[in-house]
Amino acid sequence: MRFSRIAAVTGATVLVLGIASCSSTGGKPRESEGGMGGGTVDTPRATIAMITHEVPGDSFWDLIRKGAETAAKKDNIELRYSNDPEAPNQANLVQTAIDSGVDGIALTLAKPDAMRAAVAAAEAKGIPVVAFNAGGDAWKEMGVKEYFGQDGYIAGQGAGDRLKQEGAKKVICVIQEQGHVDLEARCAGVKNTFPATENLNVNGKDMPSVESTITAKLQQDPSIDYIVTLGAPFALTAAQSVKNAGSNAKVGTFDTNAALVGAIEDGSVQWAVDQQPFLQGYLAVDSLWLYLNNGNIIGGGQPVLTGPSFIDKSNIDAVAEYAKGGTR
Known part of the structure; x- marks a missing residue:
């Protein structure tokens, strides 16, 4: 790619x-020069x-x-x-x-x-x-x-470019479902533009296991200074793993949820790639x-x-209201 x-x-x-x-009205399609009803569904x-x-x-x-x-x-x-x-x-x-x-x-x-x-x-x-x-x-x-x-690969490349801009040295890309084509593509894209990236497979169905696996990896290799996760819940878990390990690693992620807004605002997560x-x-x-x-x-x-697009401290306020409504 x-x-x-x-x-x-x-x-x-x-x-x-x-x-x-x-709005939705039901009924037969209108047979007029107004096309599909001018924006009102009547199909x-x-x-x-x-x-x-x-x-x-x-x-x-x-x-x-x-x-x-x-x-x-x-x-x-x-x-x-x-x-x-x-x-x-x-x-x-x-x-x-x-x-x-x-x-x-x-x-x-x-x-x-x-x-x-x-x-x-x-x-x-x-x-x-x-x-x-x-x-x-x-x-x-x-x-x-x-x-x-x-495109997961292109999005990963964008994340890798951002890691370079931020001066990262060694990155782990956390895959919560091994064999998932889009998740694998994201980490492959990260590695393409930021070669000092290592994949870490975790069991995404067991969040305590995710936390302990990331914690153990950070304790084993203190040179890791950035964690990239592939979903908002995993970013929040990775942030806890950083605390557990006494690490200085930063966290970036793909995807968002309402809880991630606060994490970006307080700096425990640096950015999110929004699809x-x-x-x-x-x-x-x-x-x-x-x-x-x-x-x-x-x-x-x-x-x-x-x-993809990036959400970080520079634009989180614009997204926050939509996140509260459950649409971002």
């Missing part, structure tokens, strides 16, 4: 701005399944769901959300959605190979599938129509509505990037 890879984002901003004040009720690899308790997914639910309410959609962190189980959830006769499927592709048969089964039934959050390198060749998310999960959930659902009702496909065959 190269840092110069470009993704199509044309239309995403216009789409979000244009539908911000829409028949549809059912969309959203199936993710969410690990229970990870607040990141609350933002995904809030975005998806917002779009579903506007678009007169019945949203059926389900999740399982184990890829074979996630694939079974996709098959269950197919068997129930949903009109569209939005899913994550953290482990694409395990999802191929399920995606092919949906396509064989004529059910449109879009992907978001994970699987940016696999969605297109799997026949998925659209992808919404950040805008609310927007991912919103666009995944809204894109299916557009496809079902007007045959639209967003992105021109390229991924629609929702990140």
Whole structure:
């Protein structure tokens, strides 16, 4: 992968701005020169399944769901959300959605190979599938129509550049789910632009274990001066590990939640790479509505990037209010 890879984002901003004040009314599509109702949804009720690899308790997914639910309410959609962190189980959830006769499927592709048969089964039934959050390198060749998310490798490169600017010497990149393609890509991107990076695999389903593993690593190697985590809860845990180990290491992370706002404000976490999960959930659902009702496909065959951007002390105040509302 190269840092110069470009993704199509044309239309995403216009789409979000244009539908911000829409409401849902149900009923038949209007047959007038007003197109799709001038921003007011009047299309028949549809059912969309959203199936993710969410690990229970990870607040990141609350933002995904809030975005998806917002779009579903506007678009007169019945949203059926389900999740399982184990890829074979996630694939079974996709098959269950197919068997129930949903009109569209939005899913994550953290482990694409395990999802191929399920995606092919949906396509064989004529059910449109879009992907978001994970699987940016696999969605297109799997026949998925659209992808919404950040490029993990490019985001990692940006984090590595930032580490260089801050004068870091030795970094550990903490992966909470080994084999997850997007998480692995993020750390690979960090290492590409900041070679003095070592991956540390932890069990993301067991937070006390995460804390003890990071603590032990810092005690074993005092030269580590920066920790990069791949999710907000893990950043907060890493900050505690720094205290446990009596280390001077700084913490940066990918992704945000409301609790991270205070950590950035007090300096226990330096920055977060934001991929805008609310927007991912919103666009995944809204894109299916557009496809079902007007045959639209967003992105021109390229991924629609929702990140990365950095959140730090310089702009945390602007994000804080949205975080309190559960959308950032």
